[in-house]
Amino acid sequence: MHQLSQSLALKAILLVPDNKKALPYVSIKQGPSESYSQFIDRFAAALKDAPDLTEEVQDKLxxxxxxxxxxxxTRTILATLPQxxxxxxxxxxxxxAEQNSQNAAFMATMHDAIKQQGHILAAALTKVEKFQEQRIVAPHEDTSQCLVLKDTSDIFLVKNKPATWRSLSVDMKTAKEVTLxxxxxxxIPTNVCVPLYSVKSLVGGLLLGRSSTSKRGIIVIPGLIDADFTGQVQILAYALQPPVTIPKGSRISQIVALESFLPHRRQPREPHQKERLDRSFGFTGHEVFFTVDLDDCPIRTVILQHGAQQL
Structure with a gap:
């Protein structure tokens, strides 16, 4: 009954004529030349400021x-996706699709420049530099470090909920656009800054890729997030068929909360025991360096020749 009421309320909102809608988020539409990601950012920001909607209705809307x-x-492109x-x-x-369109425009421009001027290298370099300048945009926020948590409500596992009541994991969002x-x-930096649950808890997490992510050819390498890690969680990923662009705010990975049940958890930390803190992708013990004995490697005799000279 609750879901039916929400569905009817949503339909009522959408059936109101455009000229009579006083809701700012309903009237936000993508411009003819506006990228879809910019439109989604504007729409999400307006919807977030709507106090009259529940979280479930906001997601559906x-x-x-x-x-x-x-x-x-864009609707023609999105219509190719499952409903x-x-x-x-x-x-x-x-x-x-936008990138493919840019690539097609780039190739057409290159062809015209080569045909008209004949300066192949100069035209290519000029156009490539222009496209690089367009892609390198100063970020709106610093995604390389975590913000200071103001209170416990900002902690990831407290602030965010699983997708369903029986879900074992919570989705993470990417903090910036990344191209593989x-x-x-x-x-790939995320919006998750640990501790995951509380400063004093022994709750860490297992980072895994979502099934829909693997289906799209993006492989997320599993990782373990220690309970005493205090930095920004980052995703290790690669593409099976690059290039692949992952927009900011994409949910490509998830965290399964894990609590330590090791015997030492009942004892206080000794002063000589190390903590993970913000050191990621490393280890807390002695460093190990692998070496190869060059005397045991295969040896082959070769002759280098340049003109009439040999070595």
Whole structure:
């Protein structure tokens, strides 16, 4: 009954004529030349400031108007997705289409420049530099470090809820847009700053990729988040078929909360015992360096020749 009431309320909001709507978030639409990610940012900010809606209604309204209020070109692209697809999948599909359109425009410009001027290298370098300047935009916020937690309500596992009542994990969001240009592992910052539950608790977490992420060809490497880690959680990921752009705010990974049941948890920390703090992707013990004995490696005799000279 509760879900039916929410659904009817949402339909009532959407059926009000545009010229009679006083709700600012309903009238926000994607401009003809506006990117889909910019439109989603504007719409999410307006919806977040709406005190008259419950969280469930906000989520439903967000997913519905993210499609309905997009421009006609973007709606054509989003229509290729299964009905009911989440907004993060819409973002990936729309962003990929926008990049393909940019690449096509780039190739057309290159062809015209080469045909008219004949300066192949000069035209290529000029256009590439222009596109690089357009892509390198100063970030709106510093995503390299965590903000100071004001109170316990800002802690990740306290502030965020699982997708369903029986879910074992909580989704994380990426803190900035990242492009996986090759198959190398890339660090992606998230909106999660630990401790995950409280400063004194022994609750850590297991970082895993979402099934929908793997289905799109993005592989998230599992990782363990210690309870005494105090830095920003980052995702290790790579693409099976690069390049792949992951927009800011994408839910590509999740955290499964884990509590330590080791015997030492009942005892206070000794002064000589180390803490993880903000040191990530490392270890707290002695450093280990692997070496290779060059005398045991295969040896082959070669001749270097340059003109009539040999070495």
């Amino acid at each position: 967000f997913s519905t108007l993210a499609f309905d209020n997009a421009n006609s070109h 009911g697809s989440p907004v993060d999948e819409m973002l990936v599909r729309a962003t990929r 240009k090759d198959k190398e592992v890339t660090l």
